[in-house]
Amino acid sequence: MPAYDAIPNRVMRELAASESWRRWFPEGRANEWRSHALEFYRATLARRARHLDLWATDYFQVMPHLGAIVEWYKSTGLRPYLDRIADADEQDRFLDDYKARLSPFFGVAVVLERKVALSNKWLLMSGLRPSNGVFWRQIPKFVNFSF
Numbered sequence: 001m002p003a004y005d006a007i008p009n010r011v012m013r014e015l016a017a018s019e020s021w022r023r024w025f026p027e028g029r030a031n032e033w034r035s036h037a038l039e040f041y042r043a044t045l046a047r048r049a050r051h052l053d054l055w056a057t058d059y060f061q062v063m064p065h066l067g068a069i070v071e072w073y074k075s076t077g078l079r080p081y082l083d084r085i086a087d088a089d090e091q092d093r094f095l096d097d098y099k100a101r102l103s104p105f106f107g108v109a110v111v112l113e114r115k116v117a118l119s120n121k122w123l124l125m126s127g128l129r130p131s132n133g134v135f136w137r138q139i140p141k142f143v144n145f146s147f
Contacts, residue, residue, distance in 0.1 A: 008069065009077050011101045016081055021094065030080040041125055049127035056123050063116045066106055070099045 015021060017028035038054045046052050063069050074082065078098070085091045106116050 007105045008073055008102060011105070012073070012078055012081055012098060015094070015098055015101055020097075024085045024090065024094075025081075030084050032077070032080045035123055038123060041123070045125070045127060052125070052127040054123070054125045066099060066103060066116055069102060069106065069116060070095055073098075 013029060013032075016025040016030055022028070038056060042052065042054055061072075063072070070078075074095070078095075081094065082091050085094055
């Protein structure tokens with residue numbers, strides 16, 4: 001599952017909390033998914049597993065430009081935010097503001113051959129039930145933890 005504290009996710013939350021977007025986000029946020037630190041999953045799952053592996057991995061995706069990162073997130077993390085904004089022109093303005101706020105994080109240091117390296121941190125886990133057999137590999141955000 002994607003890490004909740006990844007820069008693109010943090011930037012969209014900060015933007016929604018800003019004064020200029022209070023019309024669409026009166027509570028200063030959108031209803032969005034949430035992942036936790038690995039320690040949370042260890043504490044939750046370890047007592048139910050004979051063996052448990054947890055790890056975080058950074059995947060780097062080379063994107064042609066910063067706008068491609070915004071396009072990537074439009075269909076994933078930005079969805080709850082864009083769904084709250086009823087006006088198409090305002091959605092475009094939100095995306096422009098988002099791109100501007102992302103820009104400092106994807107500056108010269110991460111530009112590769114005029115492309116941008118997007119780091120995606122994922123939290124991964126696998127484990128074995130005490131009675132044998134793999135019972136999870138990666139737990140998506142919508143899975144109910146009922147064993």
